[in-house]
Amino acid sequence: MKRINLKLNVILLTILAMFAAMNSYSQQTREEIPAKYKWNLTDLYASDEAWRDAVESLTLKLDEVEQFKGTLTKSASNLLKALEFNTELSKEASKIYLYAGMNSDLDTRDMKYNGMKQELQSLFSNFGAKAAFIQPEILAADWETIEGFLKEEPKLEIYRMGLENMFRTKAHTLSEAEERIMALSGMVGSVPQAVYGTFSNAEMPKPEVTLSDGSTIAIGSAEYGRYRASSNRADRETVFNAYWNNFAKFKASYGEMLYGNVKSDIFNARARHYDSSLEASLYPNNIPAEVYHSLVDNVNENLPAFHRYLKIKQRMMGVDTLKYLDLYAPVVKDVDLKYSYDEATTLILEALKPLGKEYVSTVEKAVDERWIDVYPTPGKRSGAYSNGAFYDGHPFILLNYNDLYDDVSTLAHELGHTMQSYFSNKTQPYPTADYETFVAEVASTFNEVLLFNYMIDRVEDDDVKLSILMEWLDRFKGTLFRQTQFAEFELKIHEEAEKGKPLTGDEFSEIYADIVNRYYGHKEGVCHVDDYMHMEWAYIPHFYYNFYVYQYSTSFTASISLAEKVMSGDKQALDNYIEFLSAGGSDYPIELLKKAGVDMTSTEPFEKTIASMNKVMDEIEKILDKKEKE
Structure with missing residues (x-):
């Protein structure tokens, strides 16, 4: 399967505003935000029902991979058919996962889409186990045979890079049975990250603090990002103390999560004979x-x-x-660099002109055609990312825009x-x-x-x-x-x-x-x-x-x-x-x-x-x- 890429930004979790009151969008629900500032996920599938149909169609195709077993290195055409089959499956799988994942990111509290992601993870893991024969079977041949296939069948050329790298890493490829186990292990190897994401974004209790103006607020990641940029040092002290001491209450649990992830990395490294x-x-x-x-x-x-x-x-x-x-x-008094999202897009389009007309016109399309989900809403995944996994369509960007210059830079x-x-x-x-x-x-x-x-x-x-x-x-x-x-x-x-x-x-x-x-x-x-x-x-x-x-x-x-x-x-x-x-x-x-x-x-x-x-x-x-x- 093609790797599902989430391009995360430099300050993944904390691109948020200085004061909540200065930006009403930070308090709005998704329904209250104009459509032009939200993703149009119908570019992927028209509805959840259409997504479900795509999943069922893909599921029926997955078992077909076993028809290629024992045939891969018998001819150039056999190898091509197997690789093209994998390409088409991977393309559709990326699109399916993207729809579930991005819907989940819009409200991490909604277990429906989280469940859809888990369903796909299990599905893909099972497919990986069935397809575990592919790499060992190709590597059982010598490179001269594969090189001959590449010369014989021009359509194989687009797979050259992957095939060459496969042979370069041959020492770290296991037997078919072992590769099957490694694929199945993905079902448990991703658990620490999943637990971390759910707990941190949806379930971790928020401590309450009273600020210098007498207001009482609950401090989660969004509030921490906002108030750590406050010009009032006493408020910053209050927020930092509450936020980080709250983390300390769950030190043991966070330790188990991270250690579980480290052990998963070590397992994979040792199983594949890396030092x-x-x-x-x-x-x-x-x-x-x-x-x-x-x-x-x-x-x-x-x-x-x-x-x-x-x-x-x-x-x-x-x-x-x-x-x-x-x-x-802020380090400069009386300078409040704030830009609305529309002002930000204008600035960026001007700044990017040295990169040429096609570059700039495509950025305009991203803004106008709803490739970008702009504002923070309750339950929305914090931070920002760009996802380019929709090969036959267009990339998507998630933001939590709060009008700071820092947000302009993040965009x-x-x-x-x-x-x-x-x-x-x-x-x-x-x-x-x-x-x-x-x-x-x-x-x-x-x-x-x-x-x-x-x-x-x-x-x-x-x-x-x-x-x-x-x-x-x-x-x-x-x-x-x-x-x-x-x-x-x-x-x-x-x-x-x-x-x-x-x-x-x-x-x-x-x-x-x-x-x-x-x-x-x-x-x-x-x-x-x-x-x-x-x-x-x-x-x-x-x-x-x-x-x-x-x-x-x-x-x-x-x-x-x-x-x-x-x-x-x-x-x-x-x-x-x-x-x-x-x-x-x-x-x-x-x-x-x-x-x-x-x-x-x-x-x-x-x-x-x-x-x-x-x-x-x-x-x-x-x-x-x-x-x-x-």
Whole structure:
């Protein structure tokens, strides 16, 4: 089956508003929101009944896979028939799952669509068990035989990439019986993530707090995201204390969830004869483990640059001690950068013009034809993502838009994912249309770079310029340093578990405390990290995605390098970039980026990113010095 991709954004859970009262949409039900701001899921299926018919039709076809058993390597035509059969099934399965999954995301409290997802997961797992013979049977032949088939039957060429990779990873492919067991294990391996999602989004109790204005509110993820950006420090303190101490009440349960997921990763790695969970995650995409380790090492060596950022934030806020709870608060007084969704789309369309007419016109279509579900509503999945799994249709974007400039940037980010899916699906045959996360975040961050440069070039007021510069600097914090902080934590907990150490909520908190305190210079007095923040690991859904987060950081460095070339007016750089967006999974991620113009096995992208960050900080300090002299 083709992997079902959810392209998650850099700050997956917390792109929310400063004050609920400033945006009435945050209080509205779905019925109260105009249709133009909501998904049109009839693009997938006209109704739940039509979806059910599609599921039944697909179910009848699944058993047909067994007709190919024992025939795959007897002729080129036999191999082609089997692969084409799998392609058609996969396309329909992706569409079916997309409909159930996105309906569930619109209201995580509605168990109907959650049940539909579970039904499909069981169905696909059973199919995987029946189709377990395919890969071992192909690998039983030698590559020369398969190469001969490719030359004999031109229609097989679109499967070359997958077949070559299959033979490259041959040492990690098991026997038919073992592959069947591995496929069936997917029914239980996904349980920790499913439990985490349901509990965190739908069932975790919300603590109540009383704010400085006398109002009493329940603090869930949406409220936390809103009030952590409050300009009132006392309110932030209240909200942080309540929110994180509430997580601590469920430390043992969150520990079991995450440890269960780590054990699942280890099981898969050892069953497939990998030396580690990290290798098992990276090797199928031909990404050297050194890329991961190099990222962590480079970020740790450049923590002084991060600490410089934190000291600038302290200076701008005018506080004696910068605290972790200050990191999302506004730093420029009397500047409230708020943009309605319609204003945001206008800004983004202007900012993206360097990418050409087709790019911009497709973004307009995404806005006008309801590819985007815009506003937060009760029960809606928090955060944002783009899903490009509807190959014969169009991508979809989920937002929780609350009128902050940060939300404008998030929309630009998700449109980057959407456009990569659009170009890949349009250009590539289905077997090579899907692309890996390692390259996915390049397209999204690239759009953020264009938006930042568009905005900063048109702002003259120093306070507004400072606000936008700091927002962009916050992206370096959130994408390069924070995501690498998560990546280091994820690596550490897997390494500890692989040594045989059992992990509980207490151990996770201890490991996280060591990393977060080091990154934020807690002991050096750069930024004070309260003890309750040691529970933050329980808040991050990415830890259930098998070494996912490091790719945000690597992609950020790649996008900085590529965007500079395109913005310089280099037409060849633009052509290379559009070709990159259109390449899908037609080559390995490292090679696709090399063709686009950036070598991720070198230190150059990281060095350019740190230089860019320092340039922004130089500009901020220049404006601050000027203002202090006035």
